[in-house]
Amino acid sequence: MSSLSYSQIFLIFFKLGCLSFGGPAAHLVFFHQTFVQRLHWLKDEDYAQVVALAQLLPGPTSSQVGLAIGYLKRGYLGSVVAWLGFTLPSALLMTLLAFIGQQLFPWISSAYFHAIQLIVLAVVFWAFWQMLQSFCKSWWQYLLMLVSALMIWFLPLSYNQILVIVLAGLAGMWIAKAQPQTGSNTAPSFQLEQRSFGSTTLWLILFICPFLLLGALNWTNPNLLAEGFLGFYQSAALVFGGGHIILPLLHQDFVSTGMISAQQFDLGYAFAQLMPGPLFSFASYVGYFLDLTAYPVLNAIIATIAIFLPSFFLIFATLPHWSWLMHQDKIKHAVIGINAAVVGLLLALIVDMGQDYLTSVLDLAFVMFVIVLLKSKLPVWVSLIGSFGVYMGLLSLLS
Secondary structure (H helix, E strand, O other): OOOOOHHHHHHHHHHHHHHOOOOHHHHHHHHHHHHHHHOOOOOHHHHHHHHHHHHHOOOOHHHHHHHHHHHHHHHHHHHHHHHHHHHHHHHHHHHHHHHHHHHHHHHOOHHHHHHHHHHHHHHHHHHHHHHHHHHOOOHHHHHHHHHHHHHHHHOOOOOHHHHHHHHHHHHHHHHHOOOOOOOOOOOOOOOOOOOOHHHHHHHHHHHHHHHHHHHHHHHHOOOHHHHHHHHHHHHHHOOOOOHHHHHHHHHHHHHOOOOOOHHHHHHHHHHHOOOOOOHHHHHHHHHHHOOOOOOHHHHHHHHHHHHHHHHHHHHHHHHHHHHHHOOOHHHHHHHHHHHHHHHHHHHHHHHHHHHHHOOOHHHHHHHHHHHHHHHOOOOHHHHHHHHHHHHHHHHHHHO
16 A cells, blocks of 8 residues: 555545536546546556446446545545545535525525526436437437336336336346457556455445345334435435436435425535536535434535445445456446436436426527537536526516
């Protein structure tokens, strides 16, 4: 392990957490510039392998790359310090916005909320379109995407989204049997402490435990703390891709159940687009409004830990066995199937949001206008704030 101090790791990742705007794809560019080109912590090929591993795992890709880099430099505690540095700025900002929003919420007009809802619809549609192009490249992926959306629409089950994800993974593994074997023969050049499958199995057991223990607790003695923690945990543990992907699951767990209002949820999600660092810090905002305990800030902390905790378990369990994982075609095809399914989850959410939010031709035109801005080279914050100003200006002219 490196002699690099924990404080150095924290400060480097904290700076990245303050400056890394633009979502996971941009974060990975910033990470490459920092850790490959400037600090020379990793070679190009090693960094590419870490990114590939993170993309195989559920949870926030860029945060998991940061965890892996912290682990490679200073082991388990290095991962924790790297995560804390990268996540703290956005988590603090989202918690602060929740506090301010709670005070100002009664004073915000319905027109402001409606504009925010339309902006969120546009952002989700843009994310859907990008993911459709990235995750659906063959006929069976498009089919799986549509079947997943139909299952969400016509199966009113409390766990229908999780069921869709599991079935999509199994479908991908079944399809892998008919595909040519493409397992990578590339082994990482970085040196890891040798760990047996038995020792890293502990991390997989810890990954599974919250599902069993909290699920049993909710069944025998329901309480909001266990229900909320499990909601955040399973949202991150079962979905691949990035922050936009968890939106349908969080919406189902906390908005559909009435634990947070749709207006509060949408307002926080719009703010989250303007934050640096991981989009999963949206959990800090949502947690603030939940009655998990009597203390809103503590609730935000619990939600933040819950949504990132699966990533720690998975990185610690899988990173030492990179070479073995890269030879498992069934695992890779399961991920491909799940990615196609979560695009279907976004499609189902877009249809539901469209039915609720689009009330006029002006609304539809405005959503298309925001999508055009998002597609442009303008910074995201300029597109969102500028489009909000345009919408409110139009309402003033038409009133």
